[in-house]
Amino acid sequence: MSNTDTDARLESGSPTIVGGDADEVELARMGYKQELKRDLGLLQNFGVSFSIISVITGIPSLFLFGLNTGGPAVMVWGWVVVAFFTMLVGLAMAEVCSAHPTSGGPYFWAAMLSKPQHAAFASWITGWFNLLGQVAVTTGISYAVANFISTAATFQTSFVPSSKTTIGIYAAVLTAQGLINTFGVHLLRYLNNISVWWHAVGTTAVVIAILAAAPSHQSAHFVFKTFIDNTGVDGVGWGERASHAYVVVIGILMAQYTLTGFDASAHMTEETHNAAMSGPIGIVMAIGVSAVLGWFLILGLLFSIQDLDATIGVSTGQPVPQIFLDTVGEKGAIVLMTIVIGAMFFCGTFSITSNSRMMYAFARDGGIPGHRFFHKVDVKRKSPIRTVWLACTLSFILGLPSLGSSVAFAAATSIATIGLYISYAIPIALRVINRDHFVRGPFHLGVLSYPVALIAVLWITFISIAFILPQINPVDSQTLNYAVVAVGIVITYSLGFWLISARKWFTGPIKQIEAEGQGIDVTNPAEAEKLEKLEQSRKE
Numbered sequence: 001m002s003n004t005d006t007d008a009r010l011e012s013g014s015p016t017i018v019g020g021d022a023d024e025v026e027l028a029r030m031g032y033k034q035e036l037k038r039d040l041g042l043l044q045n046f047g048v049s050f051s052i053i054s055v056i057t058g059i060p061s062l063f064l065f066g067l068n069t070g071g072p073a074v075m076v077w078g079w080v081v082v083a084f085f086t087m088l089v090g091l092a093m094a095e096v097c098s099a100h101p102t103s104g105g106p107y108f109w110a111a112m113l114s115k116p117q118h119a120a121f122a123s124w125i126t127g128w129f130n131l132l133g134q135v136a137v138t139t140g141i142s143y144a145v146a147n148f149i150s151t152a153a154t155f156q157t158s159f160v161p162s163s164k165t166t167i168g169i170y171a172a173v174l175t176a177q178g179l180i181n182t183f184g185v186h187l188l189r190y191l192n193n194i195s196v197w198w199h200a201v202g203t204t205a206v207v208i209a210i211l212a213a214a215p216s217h218q219s220a221h222f223v224f225k226t227f228i229d230n231t232g233v234d235g236v237g238w239g240e241r242a243s244h245a246y247v248v249v250i251g252i253l254m255a256q257y258t259l260t261g262f263d264a265s266a267h268m269t270e271e272t273h274n275a276a277m278s279g280p281i282g283i284v285m286a287i288g289v290s291a292v293l294g295w296f297l298i299l300g301l302l303f304s305i306q307d308l309d310a311t312i313g314v315s316t317g318q319p320v321p322q323i324f325l326d327t328v329g330e331k332g333a334i335v336l337m338t339i340v341i342g343a344m345f346f347c348g349t350f351s352i353t354s355n356s357r358m359m360y361a362f363a364r365d366g367g368i369p370g371h372r373f374f375h376k377v378d379v380k381r382k383s384p385i386r387t388v389w390l391a392c393t394l395s396f397i398l399g400l401p402s403l404g405s406s407v408a409f410a411a412a413t414s415i416a417t418i419g420l421y422i423s424y425a426i427p428i429a430l431r432v433i434n435r436d437h438f439v440r441g442p443f444h445l446g447v448l449s450y451p452v453a454l455i456a457v458l459w460i461t462f463i464s465i466a467f468i469l470p471q472i473n474p475v476d477s478q479t480l481n482y483a484v485v486a487v488g489i490v491i492t493y494s495l496g497f498w499l500i501s502a503r504k505w506f507t508g509p510i511k512q513i514e515a516e517g518q519g520i521d522v523t524n525p526a527e528a529e530k531l532e533k534l535e536q537s538r539k540e
Contacts (some may be wrong), residue, residue, distance in 0.1 A: 042278040044189050047196040049262040049286035052354060054141070054347035055294035056203045056340055058258025060320040061144040063301065065410050067312050067319060069471065070251030071228025072302050078248070079298055082255035083291035085459040089421070090262055090287040091445060092428045092453040094280030097266045098441030101275035105266035106130050107362055109427035111508040113434055120508040121498065126426045127362045128494040130263070132486070133419025134355040137261055138395040140413045141348040142177065143402055145341060146170035151316045152337040155330050161316065163403040170399060177349045178392040181356060185383040188353060195346035202339040203293050207300030209336060210327040214304045223302045230312070232473045241473050249466045256463055257413040258294060260420050262286045264354035280443035317406055355391040360384035365509050407472055407479055414467040414483035419490070425460040428453050 059066075066075040096109050107130055111123035146169040150161035180187070211217070229239035229247050239247045265282035305311050306326040314322040320340070324333035362368050363375035378385045402409040431438055432453045445452055468487060472479035498506075 042274075042281060043196070044192045045265050045278045045282035046285045047192040048350050048354060049265040049282055050289060051192065051195040051199060051346050051350045052137070052141075052261035052264045053259060053286055053290040054199060054343055055258055055290050055297055056199060056206070056343040057141055057144060057347045058260075059254065059294060059297055059301070060148070060318075060340060061140065062254040062257060062410070062413060064312065064317060064319050064406065065471075066251065066254040067228060067308075068230035069253070070247050072223050072226045074227065074248050074251040075254060075298055075302065076224055076295070078252040079255040079291075079295050082252050082259060083287075083295070085455070086256070086259040087284070087287050087291070088452050089424055089428070089456040089459065090283050092431070092449075092456040093263065093266070093424055094283045095440065095444050095449060095453075096427055096431055097283060098276050098280045098443035099439060101266070101279050101441075105263050105358060105361070106423045106427050107358065107367075108509050110430060113427050113430035113438065115434065120506050121503070122426060122430060123365075123508040124367065124498055124502060124506055125494055126423050127367045128490055129419050129426070130358055130423035131362060131368070131419075132490045133260075133416050133421070133423060134351075134358050135391065135394045135398055136412055136416035136419055136486075138348065138351045138355050138391060139398040139402075140257070140409070140416050141344060141351050142173050142395060143170055143399045143409065143412070145173045145344040145348055147318060148321070148337060148341050148344060149173075151318045151321045152334065152341065154316065155325075155334055155337070167400070167403060171396060173345070173348065174352075174392045174396055177345070177352050178388055180349050181352050181383070181388045182381075182385050185381050188350075191346065191349065195343075195350065198339075198346060199343050200289075200293065202343055203297055206336050206339055207297055209332065210304040210323060211300055213329075213332065214306070214327040216306065217303045218305055223299065231471065233479065234474070236473060238470075238473050246469075250469055250471050252463075253410065253414060253417065253467055253471075255294075256421075256467070257417045259287065259290060260417055261351065261354070263420065263424065264350065276441045277443055280441075352388060352391050352395075355395075356384050356387040359387035359390055363387060366506060401482070405478075408482065410471055411480075411482045411486075414481060415486045418464050418467050418483060418487055421460045422464055425457050425464075428460075429457045432457065 070078065093106075096113070097105075100109050100112050107123055107127040110126035111119040114122040146166050149169050150166050153159045154161065180191070184191070227244065227247075229237040229244070231237035231239070231247060231250075232241070237247065238250070262283050265279050265286065301320065301323055304323050304327050306323075311319045311322050311326075316322075321333060321337060324336045328336060359368065360375060360377070363371040365371075368374060374386050374390060375384075376386060377383065398412060398415075402412055432450060435450060440449075468481060468484040470479070471481050
């Protein structure tokens with residue numbers, strides 16, 4: 001943001017911070033005190049979203065789903081279509097992020113872009129959907145790490161994975177990621193840099209290795225034109241019962257789930273220098289680089305399949321490790337699995353980072369139960385440690401139904417996709433509805449702003465319906481896509497609690513800077529009682 005923009009906004013009556021830098025002044029304009037360390041640059045901000053999108057996590061996690069639900073043709077061309085529309089969503093979000101860079105992300109934007117009388121309700125609903133998506137995406141990532149570690153443990157051993165061993169590994173993975181976010185906060189920027197290169201170089205190395213070592217390659221016809229419908233338990237899939245178009249629609253889940261989580265760049269803006277430009281560019285860069293790298297990975301894996309039936313029917317339920325074994329052998333597969341598991345672990349670690357920042361921002365404004373406990377920042381580490389462990393705990397619970405069930409895991413990824421994208425759509429839609437009052441930041445789309453935002457909202461509406469549809473035929477208690485249940489619970493709770501109680505006291509993003517004006521240090525636990533009294537008096 002230019003100094004001119006900042007000066008103009010301050011002249012309009014916004015609070016000032018003596019001696020503060022431009023980012024801190026911008027945060028003050030929005031009503032907040034700088035509490036988190038502003039220690040990240042553009043590369044780190046991009047790296048957080050790039051690492052959470054993590055094509056080498058999302059694609060292998062749902063590769064079996066993709067093969068069975070449309071096959072290679074839907075995986076390849078569905079990725080291209082989804083990447084295009086996701087970029088439009090990202091551009092619309094980046095424009096909003098530039099105008100309002102704060103760790104609340106979509107939750108904060110919803111309040112700022114609404115009319116004053118609707119601001120609290122908009123931020124409340126957005127916050128709950130974003131919370132659902134953040135928890136579910138952490139579940140999908142870390143559960144995939146556990147599955148891949150279990151599968152790798154079978155190489156050159158007699159180990160047979162079970163539900164008990166998988167849940168143990170899953171708990172250990174979440175614990176390790178939580179500890180890094182607790183005690184290694186000062187290391188996150190360095191891990192971030194490593195993660196960016198690990199993902200970029202690692203993904204490229206995996207693709208080159210399997211293509212170079214594969215005894216034979218699939219034909220271009222197989223990769224680009226083969227349609228597969230294995231969505232029926234009894235052999236009768238949705239293509240036969242409904243239509244092939246239905247299979248195509250539900251089959252794009254692999255692509256859309258993978259290209260999710262880029263709001264992480266927004267959640268990290270309070271810790272990023274030149275946030276009004278770095279945040280938006282981080283979002284767009286993460287989507288663009290991931291789209292190209294992801295397509296490259298999908299093509300490499302599909303061309304390298306040796307025996308399609310054996311790959312789909314593998315006992316571990318993980319076709320990607322089987323492709324590794326068939327192409328580079330057991331020793332080579334161990335190396336490639338180490339690359340994939342490492343990338344997944346980085347992805348999960350930064351997902352918890354982003355998740356905890358969102359929860360912190362929501363709790364800071366009283367949005368979640370126990371908010372007085374969870375909105376505290378660790379004085380020494382300047383990190384919201386309590387929400388780090390809240391994120392780990394909720395993700396562990398949400399992952400339990402996935403034990404031994406690929407259907408439940410696909411549902412968890414649907415929940416992540418729907419939750420996050422609805423929370424993206426609300427502020428984008430509000431930006432369209434109230435466009436006459438939108439004050440744009442330094443990153444903007446000019447005349448394309450309105451059409452891009454409109455298309456983005458329509459696309460999110462489409463996928464939100466598509467991903468609650470049944471994925472396996474026939475539908476029963478074992479094949480139900482329980483994404484509709486989880487989304488329904490969040491809608492019922494958030495609307496019900498709003499009508500019963502929250503509408504009476506929840507005001508949306510609160511202005512902690514008022515506390516500073518009264519001499520209260522909101523980062524000092526010793527003065528927490530004063531802050532609580534101030535907040536109580538404000539509510540009254």
